[in-house]
Amino acid sequence: MTEEENKVDGQTAEPAAxxxxxxxxxxxxxxxxxxxxxxxxFWVWHEQPSFCNAICHTPMDAYLPTYESEINQPGVxxxxxxxxNSNAMLAPLHRAAADNATxxxxxxxxxxxxxxxxxxxxxxxxxxxxxxxxQQVVPEKSLEDLVAARGIxxxxxxxxxxxxxxxRDDLIQATADMERNPHVPQHGENQCSDCHKAHRASVxxxxxxxxxxxxxxxxxxxxxxxxxxxxxxxxxxxx
Ligand code: HEC
Ligand code: HEC
Ligand code: HEC
Numbered sequence: 001m002t003e004e005e006n007k008v009d010g011q012t013a014e015p016a017a018x019x020x021x022x023x024x025x026x027x028x029x030x031x032x033x034x035x036x037x038x039x040x041x042f043w044v045w046h047e048q049p050s051f052c053n054a055i056c057h058t059p060m061d062a063y064l065p066t067y068e069s070e071i072n073q074p075g076v077x078x079x080x081x082x083x084x085n086s087n088a089m090l091a092p093l094h095r096a097a098a099d100n101a102t103x104x105x106x107x108x109x110x111x112x113x114x115x116x117x118x119x120x121x122x123x124x125x126x127x128x129x130x131x132x133x134x135q136q137v138v139p140e141k142s143l144e145d146l147v148a149a150r151g152i153x154x155x156x157x158x159x160x161x162x163x164x165x166x167x168r169d170d171l172i173q174a175t176a177d178m179e180r181n182p183h184v185p186q187h188g189e190n191q192c193s194d195c196h197k198a199h200r201a202s203v204x205x206x207x208x209x210x211x212x213x214x215x216x217x218x219x220x221x222x223x224x225x226x227x228x229x230x231x232x233x234x235x236x237x238x239x
Contacts, residue, residue: 063103066089069086080131084201089218110149178214179212180206180214
């Protein structure tokens with residue numbers, strides 16, 4: 001275009017050319033906005049307990065009912081067994097007690113762990129166990145397994161600033177009036193998850209040898225625990 005033509009067509013030609021140029025940033029802007037909104041939506045959804053089993057039916061389906069069990073009522077464990085009082089499972093107890101704890105309040109995710117789990121899920125390279133209800137779960141994890149990706153101590157799964165902001169010594173004090181205080185490391189330290197179970201009835205392991213070890217409501221004895229584990233074993237040997 002010459003300067004002359006520019007002047008004549010100025011009103012139409014110039015803005016048209018400019019519009020063409022400016023579409024790109026708009027398109028990119030819209031795409032970015034959509035991705036951000038979708039991403040934020042995904043992230044919010046990802047934080048909902050229902051996300052875990054909506055995407056990964058196997059092996060996550062069995063965990064949601066444990067979490068949703070009503071406290072002070074009978075509930076169901078991840079293996080499909082009845083739990084006489086759901087308070088004995090940490091997941092529903094913390095959902096009710098600890099300000100709506102979600103799966104991710106306890107299972108604090110790291111990106112690398114999620115990518116790893118996602119890959120295992122897609123390729124199907126993970127171990128599963130059959131349950132009473134015909135669902136499948138993964139073998140029980142220890143606290144060490146659960147914090148491995150975060151590089152923290154097993155105890156810090158429970159004993160941390162956002163959850164139980166206390167030491168093992170504080171805990172011993174807190175339950176000092178319990179008969180055969182289960183938090184005293186009389187025979188060496190136990191993992192919290194040896195007794196406290198999140199997705200099945202908790203077990204007082206001291207009862208294996210001490211008849212006076214208290215079994216709170218809904219909890220089970222070491223003998224009942226052995227029986228439950230045997231049942232699960234035979235279910236999986238038969239399959
Ligand atoms: C109060 C903390 C807490 C909450 C809330 C919680 N979990 Fe867990 N989760 C644990 C602990 C502790 C274990 C280790 C095994 C156990 O103690 O039962 C575990 C184990 C697991 C495992 C490993 C397999 C196994 O059986 O050990 C999966 C999968 C899992 N939880 C999924 C979930 C899902 C899904 C939710 C939400 C619907 C959830 N968890 C909510 C604490 C929690
Ligand atoms: C040998 C079994 C056992 C071990 C191991 C164990 N606990 Fe406990 N814990 C119990 C029992 C039993 C109770 C009483 C539960 C009830 O009355 O409902 C209890 C109660 C608690 C309470 C409630 C205390 C209160 O103020 O009433 C907390 C918190 C707790 N345990 C945290 C932990 C943590 C954290 C660990 C690991 C550092 C742990 N426990 C290890 C058996 C155990
Ligand atoms: C494998 C069996 C066994 C288990 C499990 C066991 N104990 Fe013991 N415990 C014993 C024996 C045997 C003695 C008596 C001999 C001794 O003092 O070591 C004892 C003694 C004790 C004593 C001192 C003596 C007494 O009877 O008062 C305490 C306290 C104690 N245990 C607490 C616990 C607690 C708490 C747990 C669970 C965290 C536990 N024990 C788990 C076998 C066990």
